[in-house]
Amino acid sequence: MTPPPPDTAPILIVDDMEENLVALEAVLGSLATKVVRARSGEEALKAMLREEFAVVLIDVLMPGMSGFETAANIKGLDQTKDVPVILLTGASVDPDYAYRGYTVGAADFLVKPFDPWLLRTKVNVFLDLYRKNHQLAAQATQLKRLLTGSSETPTSPAEPGRATPPPSEPTPTPTPPPGDDASLADIASRLAQIELLLRDARDTESAGLADRIAALEQAVERLLAGRGA
Known part of the structure; x- marks a missing residue:
């Protein structure tokens, strides 16, 4: 799985209904980021093993692997366990659905029909977190290189005709x-x-x-x- 550039911050949307995928794409389109579709839990897991995502939106009621099962599988894999999951469900929701969602590791739970502004706001929080994490990782990597480079002391080759001092002879402290x-x-x-x-x-x-x-x-x-x- 190759991480994308931090400014792309892709989103994965998972739903078995075409009209729901189209609606989600319309709501998230103003965020100016890549949106990837999956029509099932199995397809979503395959996509996540191929590509890194900033956040995943999953419909709860899907044939085959449900949204709860999909979220649980995402959180159970080392490659995807840190990706935030938002679960989406219809209006006639079981009172225990929200609890079940948080139990399997979902970061949030929204009931349809949801406010488009609210959904964009919640997704944008995870996009910002994704970018900041990548920026922090890049800074840490660069800092490590700088610290490693500054700790290395360059060695000068021995002058011709001059014997190398024995190990017991004290070596003068090099000037930085x-x-x-x-x-x-x-x-x-x-x-x-x-x-x-x-x-x-x-x-x-x-x-x-x-x-x-x-x-x-x-x-x-x-x-x-x-x-x-």
Whole structure:
């Protein structure tokens, strides 16, 4: 499964009725993002193993694999367990449907006919979360490369005719290259960006990670200040 570029943030809609798929496409069309169809739970699972989606909208009442079963299978696979699921059902809904939906891992439950503005708003929340997660992952990968690069000490080849000192001989501390300070400043800047993204997520796990990122940022700034002294 190859992740798409973060700006595409595709949506998967699952319903066995053509008219319902057309209606969903019309409601979601203003979000200017790719919408993929599936006519059954089995087809939806195959699509999700081929492509990464920001959110999945599933009709509850489908022949064969129901919406509940489809959601449970999505949450049971490592490749798809983190994809948010919104379940949709008709007006004559069983009072236990919402409970069953949340039990299988659905993020939300809407009863038809639903307000198009409300559905777009809910879907847009997951699209924004998808983009922020991809942005955070990209920042973390780039930061890792910067940290790895700054920790490597370049080795100079031995001068011709000069013997290599034995292992027991103390090696002088190398002088940091001129670009090191710039690299550390860049790392501090990227740490600050990642911290802001984590603070914006507003959950306990992200807040704790943001605190650790802030501490690392301060350590880099102290290192820069020490070099300037």
